[in-house]
Amino acid sequence: MRKFLSVLLAGVLLFPLCVAGADTLLVNGAGATFPYPIYSKWFDEYHKKFPNIEINYQSIGSGGGIRQLLAGTVDFGATDAPMTDEQLGQAKTKILHFPTVLGADVPTYNIPGVAGELNFTPEALAGIFLGKITKWNDPAITGANRGVNLPAADIVVIHRSEGSGTTYIWTDYLSKVSEEWKTRVGKGASPNWPVGLGGKGNEGVSGLVKQTPNSIGYVELIYAVQNNLSYGRVRNSSGTFVKADLASVTAAAAGAANSMPDDFRVSITDPPGKSAYPIASFTWLLIPSDIPDAKKREVLVGFLRWMLTEGQKHAAPLAYAPLAKEVVEKEMKALAQIR
Amino acid sequence: MSFRRRWRKSVNAVMLSVTGISALVAVSVLFFILGYLVWHGARALNWDFFTKLPKPVGETGGGMANAIVGSAKLLLLASLVGVPVGLLGGVYLAEFGGRTVSFAVRYATDLLNGVPSIVIGIFAYTMIVLRTRHFSTIAGGLALGVMMIPIAVRSTEEFLRGVPHELREGAMALGASKWKTIATVVAPAAYRGILTAVLLALARVAGETAPLLFTAFSNRFWSPGWNQPTASLPVMIFTYAIAPYEDWHQQAWAAGLVLLGLVLATNLIARAVLSRGVSMQRS
Amino acid sequence: MAMERAGSGRGPRSRSLVRRLRSGDEIAHLVTFLFAGSILLIVGLLLNELWVNSALARHKFGWSFFFTRVWDPVFEQFGALPFIFGTLVTSALALLIAIPVGLGAAIFLAELAPPRISDALAFLLDLLAAVPSVIYGLIGIFTVVPLLREYVEPFLKATLGFLPLFQGPVYGVGFLAAGVVLAVMIVPFIISVSREVLLAVPREQREAALALGATRWEATWKAVVPFARAGIFGSIFLALARALGETMAVTMVIGNAPQIAASLFAPGYSIAAVIANEFTEATGDLYLHALIELGLVLFLLTFVLNGLARLLILLTARRGGAHA
Numbered sequence: 001m002r003k004f005l006s007v008l009l010a011g012v013l014l015f016p017l018c019v020a021g022a023d024t025l026l027v028n029g030a031g032a033t034f035p036y037p038i039y040s041k042w043f044d045e046y047h048k049k050f051p052n053i054e055i056n057y058q059s060i061g062s063g064g065g066i067r068q069l070l071a072g073t074v075d076f077g078a079t080d081a082p083m084t085d086e087q088l089g090q091a092k093t094k095i096l097h098f099p100t101v102l103g104a105d106v107p108t109y110n111i112p113g114v115a116g117e118l119n120f121t122p123e124a125l126a127g128i129f130l131g132k133i134t135k136w137n138d139p140a141i142t143g144a145n146r147g148v149n150l151p152a153a154d155i156v157v158i159h160r161s162e163g164s165g166t167t168y169i170w171t172d173y174l175s176k177v178s179e180e181w182k183t184r185v186g187k188g189a190s191p192n193w194p195v196g197l198g199g200k201g202n203e204g205v206s207g208l209v210k211q212t213p214n215s216i217g218y219v220e221l222i223y224a225v226q227n228n229l230s231y232g233r234v235r236n237s238s239g240t241f242v243k244a245d246l247a248s249v250t251a252a253a254a255g256a257a258n259s260m261p262d263d264f265r266v267s268i269t270d271p272p273g274k275s276a277y278p279i280a281s282f283t284w285l286l287i288p289s290d291i292p293d294a295k296k297r298e299v300l301v302g303f304l305r306w307m308l309t310e311g312q313k314h315a316a317p318l319a320y321a322p323l324a325k326e327v328v329e330k331e332m333k334a335l336a337q338i339r
Numbered sequence: 340m341s342f343r344r345r346w347r348k349s350v351n352a353v354m355l356s357v358t359g360i361s362a363l364v365a366v367s368v369l370f371f372i373l374g375y376l377v378w379h380g381a382r383a384l385n386w387d388f389f390t391k392l393p394k395p396v397g398e399t400g401g402g403m404a405n406a407i408v409g410s411a412k413l414l415l416l417a418s419l420v421g422v423p424v425g426l427l428g429g430v431y432l433a434e435f436g437g438r439t440v441s442f443a444v445r446y447a448t449d450l451l452n453g454v455p456s457i458v459i460g461i462f463a464y465t466m467i468v469l470r471t472r473h474f475s476t477i478a479g480g481l482a483l484g485v486m487m488i489p490i491a492v493r494s495t496e497e498f499l500r501g502v503p504h505e506l507r508e509g510a511m512a513l514g515a516s517k518w519k520t521i522a523t524v525v526a527p528a529a530y531r532g533i534l535t536a537v538l539l540a541l542a543r544v545a546g547e548t549a550p551l552l553f554t555a556f557s558n559r560f561w562s563p564g565w566n567q568p569t570a571s572l573p574v575m576i577f578t579y580a581i582a583p584y585e586d587w588h589q590q591a592w593a594a595g596l597v598l599l600g601l602v603l604a605t606n607l608i609a610r611a612v613l614s615r616g617v618s619m620q621r622s
Numbered sequence: 623m624a625m626e627r628a629g630s631g632r633g634p635r636s637r638s639l640v641r642r643l644r645s646g647d648e649i650a651h652l653v654t655f656l657f658a659g660s661i662l663l664i665v666g667l668l669l670n671e672l673w674v675n676s677a678l679a680r681h682k683f684g685w686s687f688f689f690t691r692v693w694d695p696v697f698e699q700f701g702a703l704p705f706i707f708g709t710l711v712t713s714a715l716a717l718l719i720a721i722p723v724g725l726g727a728a729i730f731l732a733e734l735a736p737p738r739i740s741d742a743l744a745f746l747l748d749l750l751a752a753v754p755s756v757i758y759g760l761i762g763i764f765t766v767v768p769l770l771r772e773y774v775e776p777f778l779k780a781t782l783g784f785l786p787l788f789q790g791p792v793y794g795v796g797f798l799a800a801g802v803v804l805a806v807m808i809v810p811f812i813i814s815v816s817r818e819v820l821l822a823v824p825r826e827q828r829e830a831a832l833a834l835g836a837t838r839w840e841a842t843w844k845a846v847v848p849f850a851r852a853g854i855f856g857s858i859f860l861a862l863a864r865a866l867g868e869t870m871a872v873t874m875v876i877g878n879a880p881q882i883a884a885s886l887f888a889p890g891y892s893i894a895a896v897i898a899n900e901f902t903e904a905t906g907d908l909y910l911h912a913l914i915e916l917g918l919v920l921f922l923l924t925f926v927l928n929g930l931a932r933l934l935i936l937l938t939a940r941r942g943g944a945h946a
Contacts, residue, residue: 028567063904191694192696197795199878207581226397351839361723369749376757440659455894458897460901547754553902576760581874
């Protein structure tokens with residue numbers, strides 16, 4: 001009996017090792033939820049292409065991606081808020097930013113009875129998220145939306161509950177367009193919100209907006225598209241109301257494509273250009289420049305190369321804008337820095 | 340006088356029925372939860388749920404096979420930690436312990452029992468994840484194992500103490516040493532009780548989510564070996580429930596149904612084991 | 623006596639250690655002692671980890687950590703007040719709902735229901751206590767929150783809206799939602815402990831009251847319940863300790879906004895929830911240490927409450943034993 005039990009125990013303990021197979025390589029990453037739909041698509045496709053490679057990506061937020069990469073508990077990170085110099089200084093090895101795609105933060109709302117697209121001025125967005133505009137029929141909102149019958153309901157503001165690159169992009173934009181926002185709240189991955197309730201991840205914010213009448217939140221475009229949430233146009237620096245889509249996001253990055261800094265850390269919110277969507281951003285994979293495990297290094301470099309070429313064609317169906325040719329070329333060169 | 344009497348009688352009737360209603364309400368919550376989970380979960384339960392891996396975000400279909408296996412692995416590890424410490428610690432308290440040490444151990448056990456699960460998660464993160472630089476099944480399993488210890492210790496002690504003295508004395512009189520008596524007479528007599536305790540402890544930690552969030556983490560694929568992040572049922576329910584995708588909600592309900600089914604079944608089995616055992620006075 | 627033997631491995635007698643160990647009893651004693659001791663070790667390590675890994679925050683903020691209401695990771699200002707407030711408010715709300723129901727049900731089970739029915743119901747309640755908290759959260763999100771938002775909160779606003787407690791926009795998620803879900807979760811604990819305590823009250827207590835012409839309710843309420851008072855308080859403290867530390871269900875319905883609001887409809891945050899949400903992504907060390915200090919606070923709070931609860935339950939048990 002006892003013998004049987006110990007054999008059974010040993011068998012159970014060893015079982016997972018056998019199932020996994022000797023040559024399966026698991027690489028762990030964590031970070032931004034903003035690009036999670038495209039990343040999970042990529043890692044899935046890549047796994048289909050190379051069945052022995054599994055890249056496990058957990059969307060815990062950009063802040064989490066940076067933190068866990070610095071703590072050394074994951075092999076790579078992902079963020080839509082470029083790491084600060086201070087954070088880079090904490091790293092034991094140099095950390096490289098690799099832009100993967102472009103995405104957009106969209107103001108998404110759930111107002112019963114209002115089906116169309118709303119127009120948002122920068123002042124209205126800042127006012128709502130500062131807690132100064134509290135009703136949907138406030139003149140600051142109705143002024144840009146003639147003919148839409150907005151209710152006198154309280155606005156339910158929904159933001160992220162954790163450190164988030166989506167939030168960083170959002171607050172980066174608001175800081176550029178609102179002096180009050182800049183001084184009172186500032187830009188950051190997890191600012192001290194003046195108002196509203198928090199959802200975990202882009203998933204959580206979309207979920208809350210979908211569930212809560214008269215709410216407004218901000219999510220990456222694909223989350224609004226996949227979940228049939230309404231999202232509005234935002235007035236850009238040239239005064240036109242622009243809807244987030246492939247063209248307007250690509251237009252926003254047009255300037256940055258030619259003047260990309262060597263470390264790829266660049267902000268493209270509130271850009272010039274008549275057709276540019278004002279709240280767009282690159283999103284980055286964070287890769288340590290020194291990866292001692294040769295196999296993991298090979299997997300990551302191989303994946304990056306695939307992602308920059310073949311992988312880019314998966315971007316558009318998921319409403320992300322692919323990278324410009326110049327940026328891809330520059331990144332290909334940067335791959336050599338990974339040792 | 341008679342008015343007062345009538346008044347007292349009606350107060351009596353009203354209050355007695357209020358207590359009855361309270362009991363009814365409390366119990367009906369269980370049936371509500373069960374019914375609700377079956378109603379929502381059963382529709383999403385299919386063969387794929389048990390055999391497939393999760394799909395990429397936004398695509399429908401797929402299952403939670405890796406999370407089911409992950410939970411099983413976590414529980415196995417938890418038992419490897421919780422059961423020996425729990426049982427032998429319980430034996431110490433019931434059979435060997437001196438006053439001071441026993442008091443300290445009992446106190447520590449009670450303390451551990453009260454520690455919120457999220458704090459156990461922090462503990463496992465700083466102790467194991469930060470040091471091994473890996474989110475892993477081991478870290479999650481140990482966190483759950485620590486949570487099993489107090490339940491196992493206290494019930495083992497209780498059931499060992501419940502074994503009648505005559506049994507012990509009989510064995511001792513035949514010349515058996517103390518540990519032989521414990522191993523061959525006392526422990527077998529309390530065996531069902533102890534098994535019940537272990538099962539209840541397992542059932543309790545099976546549904547724990549908070550300690551796994553930053554220890555076992557999660558994994559979209561199978562988790563090879565023991566030193567890699569792994570998916571687990573409770574964490575999957577959490578992630579899927581707060582997300583906006585309709586299909587994920589369906590799967591969260593299904594996972595909830597499976598988890599609750601397992602927990603309740605374990606509870607029922609535990610009680611069946613106990614009630615079929617020798618009649619024992621509980622202390 | 624036994625203490626001495628536990629230490630027998632050391633000291634002048636260690637020469638005979640090997641022989642003494644052979645006897646088996648000593649080995650068994652030593653082995654079980656080691657395992658029991660490991661529990662002490664685990665608790666010690668746990669406290670140590672929490673203490674050491676919160677050092678930065680403790681030094682930087684000192685006691686003001688508990689009185690500051692700003693939680694601002696961007697400027698690295700951390701105050702725990704909103705979380706402490708949220709934890710206390712939701713727990714208090716939960717108790718407010720759970721105590722009457724729990725106590726009523728316990729009285730019914732212990733005093734009125736026939737033993738077989740009482741046992742059957744108690745068994746079902748034990749099952750209810752075993753339901754994992756993430757499942758409460760699941761039902762909370764998809765059932766309790768919409769119900770509150772559509773019906774309960776508008777109703778409260780319309781009828782009791784003159785009180786600051788029931789003003790402001792209706793979100794669904796918030797203090798009230800968390801309180802309600804917590805209440806459901808702790809009711810089984812109150813019932814099962816209170817029932818045991820009530821059952822332990824000596825028969826003479828109620829028989830004497832009944833003999834004096836008291837109605838059934840009067841006998842229960844004026845003779846039995848006061849007798850078991852300490853134990854009932856104990857059960858409430860146990861439930862409170864559980865409510866304070868509850869993580870998943872609260873995280874899913876409280877709204878995750880670190881603010882102090884008078885309205886129960888407003889979203890809030892609890893200590894456990896903020897740890898669950900922000901722990902993996904605390905970018906700076908100070909941030910992480912602030913979160914771990916919150917964990918320490920939670921640990922100490924539940925520690926004190928558990929101690930009180932056990933003391934009270936013990937007191938009642940003694941009292942019952944003395945009379946029996």
